[in-house]
Amino acid sequence: MTEDWQRTRAWVRRHLAPGEEIVRAERMAGGWTSTMRRLHVHGPDGERRLVLRSFVRPFYLRHADGLLRRESGVLRLLDGLAGRPVPAARLVAVDPGGEHCDHPSLLMTLLPGSVRLDQGTAGARIPLLADQLARIHRTPAAGADRPRAYQAWVTPGSVRIPEPTGRPGLWQRAVDAIRQPAPPFRGCFLHRDFHPGNVLFTDGGTGGTPRIGGVVDWVETSWGPAELDLAHCSTALALLHGVDTALHLEREYLAAGGRLGPHQRYWRLLDALAFAPDAEKVAVPWRELGRTDLTAEVLRGRLEDYLAVVLEQYR
Structure with missing residues (x-):
């Protein structure tokens, strides 16, 4: 750990149970927006582990x-839901302004x-991702618990078309398709950054069947169209595994009780175009987690293939 965290460490200690101490801290791989540490804490009741997110x-x-006020509020909300249908972390403490850390x-x-980002078992994980996303969208949130309205991450004027592309007409069609006001939608609770990199899987025991152990990174939680959350995960799956896997997610989402409106093309393009020109920002943590095959060329080709399918199959 190169960055100083002595004040942060002292702050963490103040929020531990009596007799507990931090015995080890290690950097967690995969984070892109923040530094993530796994803290090993030992005390009278044995050892437990905590996670520390720091924006640096x-x-x-x-x-x-x-971001941190939003995430802490969401963690409290999800922790209070009967049966905990969304497996999220429990909040221990937050210092959103960095006053103590x-x-x-x-x-x-x-x-x-x-x-889990490997290609071989991707098919077995898609139904689990779809079911979990449908559960997230059914999260009740009224009054002060309702998160902010969603924000688009790209506009027609901000799209960066990749210069080495051999398909400029494809990109122009995609950009033109979002040159309109957002279509009407039925609002619901959105994770807003739901994709395989923010979902933890366990092996499910001796049978080896994967199960979801948790969903992380709730800083972008919003209220908006379910189609946008589905679109974001679909784009990520297209980049990781190809277009067929991305389309598989929609079928499983509907089978899990998810509801979609008639304007998927708009929401899918709105999300996918935000990854232009080469999706490098997501590839960096994915490569750290073993997907060294995801070169800029591979990602650009898969993104273009996905745009072509969306333009062809959705209206």
């Missing part, structure tokens, strides 16, 4: 207060499982 990069430091930070419990 300049862009995210500017937005840390709102070296950087704005949030302390939470460690969820079981790990991120």
Whole structure:
């Protein structure tokens, strides 16, 4: 750990149970927006592990207060739901303004499982992702519990078309398709950044069947169209595994009781175009987790293939 975290460490200790101490801290792989540490804590009742999220990069430091207040509120909301239909971490403490820590930070419990991005078992994970997403969309949130309205992450004028593309007409058609007001939608609770990198899987025991152990990264939680959450996960699956896997998610989502409106083309393109020109921002943590095959060329080709299918199959 190169960055200083002495004040943060002292803050964490103040939120531990009597007699507990941090015996080890290790950097967790896969984080892109923030520094993630796994803390091993030992006390009278044995050892437990916590997760510390700290925003250290300049862009995210500017937005840390709102992001961490949003995430802490969502964790409290999900923790209070009967039966805990969404397996999220439990909040321990939060310092959204960095008043007590070296950087704005949030302390939470460690969820079981790990991120699985391998190609071989992707098909077995799709129904689980779809079912979990449908459960998230059914989360009740009224009054003060309702998160902010969703925000689009791209506009027609901000799309960066990749210069080496051999399909400029495809990109132009996709951009033109979002040159309209957002279509009407039925609002629901959105994770807003739901994709395989934010879902932890366990092996399910001796049978080896994967199960979801937890869903992480709730800083972008919003209220908006279910189609946008589905679109975001579909784009990620297209980049990771190809177009067929992305389309498989929709079928499983509907089978799990999810509801979709008639304007999927708009929402899918709105999300996919935000990954242009080469999806490098998601590829960096994915490569850290073993997907070294995801070169800029591969990602660009898969993104273009996905855009072509969306333009062809959706209206």
